Amino acid sequence: MDSNGVAETPADIRREIASLEKVKAEIDHRISALRVRLTSYGSVNGNEVANSSAPRPEQTLLSGQLSPDMIYRYSRHLLLPSFGVEAQANLLKCSVLVIGAGGLGSPALLYLAACGIGCVGIVDHDVVELNNLHRQIIHTEAYIGRSKVESAAAACRAINSSVQIVEHREAFRTSNALEIVRKYDIVVDATDNVPSRYMISDCCVVLGKPLISGAALGLEGQLTVYNYKGGPCYRCLFPTPPPTTACQRCADSGVLGVVPGVIGCLQALEAIKVAGAVGEPLSGRMLLLDALSARIRVVKIRGRSPQCEACGENAKLTEEQFCNFDYEKFTQSPLSTSPLKLHLLPSEARITSKEYNERNLKGEAHVLVDVRPSHHYKIISLPKSMNIPLASLEARLSEVSAALAREEGHKKDDDNQSASLYVICRRGNDSQRAVQYLHKMGFASAKDIIGGLESWAHDVDPSFPTY
Amino acid sequence: MQLTLEFGGGLELLCDSVKIHNVNVEPQAEGKKLTMKHLLSWVRTNLIKERPEMFMKGDTVRPGVLVLVNDCDWELSGQLETVLEEKDAVVFISTLHGG
Ligand SMILES: [Zn+2]
Numbered sequence: 001m002d003s004n005g006v007a008e009t010p011a012d013i014r015r016e017i018a019s020l021e022k023v024k025a026e027i028d029h030r031i032s033a034l035r036v037r038l039t040s041y042g043s044v045n046g047n048e049v050a051n052s053s054a055p056r057p058e059q060t061l062l063s064g065q066l067s068p069d070m071i072y073r074y075s076r077h078l079l080l081p082s083f084g085v086e087a088q089a090n091l092l093k094c095s096v097l098v099i100g101a102g103g104l105g106s107p108a109l110l111y112l113a114a115c116g117i118g119c120v121g122i123v124d125h126d127v128v129e130l131n132n133l134h135r136q137i138i139h140t141e142a143y144i145g146r147s148k149v150e151s152a153a154a155a156c157r158a159i160n161s162s163v164q165i166v167e168h169r170e171a172f173r174t175s176n177a178l179e180i181v182r183k184y185d186i187v188v189d190a191t192d193n194v195p196s197r198y199m200i201s202d203c204c205v206v207l208g209k210p211l212i213s214g215a216a217l218g219l220e221g222q223l224t225v226y227n228y229k230g231g232p233c234y235r236c237l238f239p240t241p242p243p244t245t246a247c248q249r250c251a252d253s254g255v256l257g258v259v260p261g262v263i264g265c266l267q268a269l270e271a272i273k274v275a276g277a278v279g280e281p282l283s284g285r286m287l288l289l290d291a292l293s294a295r296i297r298v299v300k301i302r303g304r305s306p307q308c309e310a311c312g313e314n315a316k317l318t319e320e321q322f323c324n325f326d327y328e329k330f331t332q333s334p335l336s337t338s339p340l341k342l343h344l345l346p347s348e349a350r351i352t353s354k355e356y357n358e359r360n361l362k363g364e365a366h367v368l369v370d371v372r373p374s375h376h377y378k379i380i381s382l383p384k385s386m387n388i389p390l391a392s393l394e395a396r397l398s399e400v401s402a403a404l405a406r407e408e409g410h411k412k413d414d415d416n417q418s419a420s421l422y423v424i425c426r427r428g429n430d431s432q433r434a435v436q437y438l439h440k441m442g443f444a445s446a447k448d449i450i451g452g453l454e455s456w457a458h459d460v461d462p463s464f465p466t467y
Numbered sequence: 468m469q470l471t472l473e474f475g476g477g478l479e480l481l482c483d484s485v486k487i488h489n490v491n492v493e494p495q496a497e498g499k500k501l502t503m504k505h506l507l508s509w510v511r512t513n514l515i516k517e518r519p520e521m522f523m524k525g526d527t528v529r530p531g532v533l534v535l536v537n538d539c540d541w542e543l544s545g546q547l548e549t550v551l552e553e554k555d556a557v558v559f560i561s562t563l564h565g566g
Pocket of ligand 1: 232233234235236237304305308309310311312
């Protein structure tokens with residue numbers, strides 16, 4: 001559109017979409033609220049008593065407290081002999097808290113809302129980002145930059161306006177954990193880091209809530225139910241936290257979107273079994289999914305450990321102990337998902353991406369080594385950089401020397417400085433490790449580029465892709 | 468003794484990214500039984516190609532690694548003392564935290 005003769009820009013369109021989306025979300029929210037109020041009169045489809053001229057006979061609601069609309073909506077559940085009215089009525093009376101509205105939480109929330117869990121709570125402090133959408137299928141492009149909880153809640157209400165959706169737009173911490181979890185019957189752990197997993201498990205032990213725990217990374221997934229009817233808790237299985245180097249994150253190692261999708265669906269399934277009181281929940285067993293080889297293995301795991309520091313016989317964790325426990329210190333990892341920032345080098349061994357850009361533009365003779373793994377290098381790299389992954393640096397030092405010698409050869413005669421050596425990686429951690437090693441091996445002038453390619457994209461070239 | 472060893476949850480990266488290894492391991496001494504303790508040191512010597520500290524700590528697996536003997540947690544069969552039989556399947560899996 002070009003109504004006033006003023007050229008319209010994509011930014012204008014985006015702004016208008018954003019403002020309309022906001023209005024739409026508010027209207028949706030009001031409609032959902034009205035629908036819920038309507039449900040309390042017995043119907044949402046316009047067939048309620050008030051509109052009917054004939055007096056409605058007294059209804060006897062058999063075994064479940066299901067309204068006519070609920071009977072229609074959940075009819076396929078009710079028709080299942082092994083589920084039926086009783087299990088459905090159990091779902092409607094149950095409340096489930098999903099911690100994390102990401103790759104696992106997305107499908108879990110969609111199914112929990114759709115199946116008629118009476119009250120679904122969502123905890124997350126994050127906002128929706130474009131690189132989430134390949135796996136966090138509850139969110140849409142329209143919600144980029146907005147709260148994940150707000151986005152997930154709107155999607156759940158759109159599917160089922162008759163369930164109560166509670167938004168907890170905050171980080172899950174020991175300071176609010178007890179207060180939040182206390183209100184729910186079942187907890188779904190859909191988080192992405194080690195300290196949260198210990199904290200959520202301990203919180204569930206303290207409050208006696210069953211915990212449906214899922215995890216996914218790369219092409220593998222894991223699922224189990226903790227603290228259910230005398231079964232083990234997370235600490236029974238993992239009394240000591242793993243070394244931080246063993247804790248990979250999706251943001252570093254990658255994840256095939258559908259893998260957390262499968263695990264999240266299975267988490268919904270286990271939550272439905274526990275809530276509906278049907279079947280055998282996956283307690284004392286663990287499901288292992290290997291997506292590449294299409295294998296699902298269910299293994300038997302240990303039971304509750306009498307020595308467990310959370311649920312063991314001698315060490316019943318109290319609410320106060322829980323609140324004072326430092327999970328970040330215990331696991332040596334941060335609760336927030338912000339990436340690690342190392343400081344290994346003195347400032348004279350580092351330069352900013354802007355400075356590197358200036359030196360490069362001036363034509364300074366130099367070698368730029370990119371120490372990321374080669375599959376990262378293939379995504380995007382700086383021109384003239386050479387890829388020597390950190391893991392193979394030791395074996396390929398001669399290539400660095402050869403490249404430096406080549407640069408020395410190209411130098412102008414009046415330049416008596418030797419060629420410089422710069423090291424870059426994705427965020428500026430591995431480059432520091434590499435420079436530390438290079439210094440040790442005699443490359444005294446090696447410098448790392450602070451903040452890596454992310455800072456290049458941020459400070460030098462905004463069109464440089466990040467991932 | 469024929470065994471099938473499997474590495475998962477990222478541990479396969481320590482052995483050339485190969486997940487399944489069909490191996491032949493003999494007990495420490497003639498007439499003795501093969502235990503998990505001996506198998507672990509065998510794996511460390513023969514299969515682990517890098518960062519052994521990501522696999523073991525002391526004489527056992529590092530924290531965060533589940534060991535399954537024939538799809539059963541080794542805690543239930545005696546951990547390091549578990550006695551292995553011909554054609555047993557042993558799985559080493561690192562617990563995942565992502566989501
Ligand atoms: Zn426990």
